[in-house]
Amino acid sequence: MTASSKEYVTTSSMSGKLSLAQILETLVASRLPLRFSAYDGSATGPDDALGFDLVTPRGTTYLATAPGELGLVRAYVSGDLQPHGVHPGDPYELLKALNDDVTITRPPARVLADIARSIGVEHLVPIAPPLQEVLPRWRRTVQGIRHSRTRDAEAIHHHYDVSNTFYERVLGPSMTYTCACYPHADATLEEAQTNKYRLVFDKLRLKAGDRLLDVGCGWGGMVRYAARRGVRSTGITLSAQQAAWAQEAIAAEGLTGLAEVRYGDYRDIAETQFDAVSSIGLTEHIGVANYPAYFSFLRSKLRTGGLLLNHCITRPDNRSAAAVSVFFDRYVFPDGEMAGSGRIITDAQDAGLEVLHEENLRPHYALTLRDWCANLVQHWDEAVAEVGLGTARVWGLYMAGSRLGFERNVVQLHQVLAVKLDERGGGVDLPLRPWWQP
DSSP states (O other), rough: OOHHHHHHHHHHHHHTTTOHHHHHHBBBOOOSEEEEEEEESSSSTTTTTTTTOOOHHHHHHHHHHHHHHHHHHHHHHHEEEESSSSSOOOOOOHHHHHHOOOOOOOOOOHHHHHHHHOGGGGSSSOOOOOOOOOOOGGGGGGGGGGHHHHHHHHHHHHHHHHHSHHHHHOOOOOOSOOOOOOSSSOOOHHHHHHHHHHHHHHTOOOOTOOEEEEEETTTTHHHHHHHHHTTOOOOOEHHHHHHHHHHHHHHHHOOOTTEEEEEEEEOOOOOOOOOOOOOOOGGGGTOOHHHHHHHHHHHHHHEEEEEEEEEEEBBSSSSSBBBHHHHIIIIIIIIIIIOBBHHHHHHHTTTTTTEEEEEEEEHHHHHHHHHHHHHHHHHHHHHHHHHHHHHHHHHHHHHHHHHHHHHHTTEEEEEEEEEEEOOTTTOOOOOOOOSOOO
């Protein structure tokens, strides 16, 4: 605590009212390692440390009416809680310090009463959240039953129809919004994304003349990669903006005869007898309860001997709740759900697929998010001009927090490869061991 803040604290203590810095000190279990300053003139923590600046009374209302993660997010996204010592496009170091060194405690009732009195009753009445926040999960019934076609379309629209220009700034030239696969420590993001598509292509044993279905295809990166190698590729996405961008990219590359991206629900695909199906980043959106129907549907699209590659974010165990955190649910991926890799494998097997191989690319996703954050920082002014400061802040917070999650094994990324057998357990012609290079 600085000399000036100590003087303020002394004055406020004599008046019987706690300063905002004192309130924070009361709630933190140990000595605060971060710098905190507030609009009431109080401050605490080392002068040279990373931290937060609470700059408006509205921020106090957000923090007081939604204690914990949701209040912090609301104050941060609205700009009422400013990061100190880090760029808002990449607050990774601040989140890491917060995660490692800060533990919030619940003080006795008497102290809570003092805190409430010091904050003031006007800050204990909830106010409208930032525009970027969607309704809580239980109130979304107006959009339909969870994971119905209508509600899924709304959820996808919220996250993926932000702005193609914004995504170009963050994702880079590949326009690939899934975990890359880094061939070596010094690889660029573009090299790693190309390497990921190569890995998927090779695992699926694709060759010129084959037919590929890519469900949840995004901006068509996998579709175009395969088409350049002579594979007839069909992609489908629930994002209208993604589909439009992908079709333009297909035409610009002269791939119209080999590649197509459709706007629609993957369940609308009528064709069958594909040689391979890839699902890269879709499973997180379909709901864990729908896994059996999902894998059965994908199996029905394959010819006998055809291969499926499922690439998705997973839990590190098979016991945790499927729902994502309140921040992710209301600001990032509405209705998103994740399960452990064991659940993915079980439901694929129960749908009649034989699982051949699986691997965890968790460290690769941490690197991918690191590079996406670097892109956002580099193009921050353009990104803010395109989508607004609040949305840009959401993205910086989400990607930096996700990086930390992958580093700490809070989440993982698994690729599961499976094959469709005939009724006698045969009908395939595969090498005895994996045939691709990692």
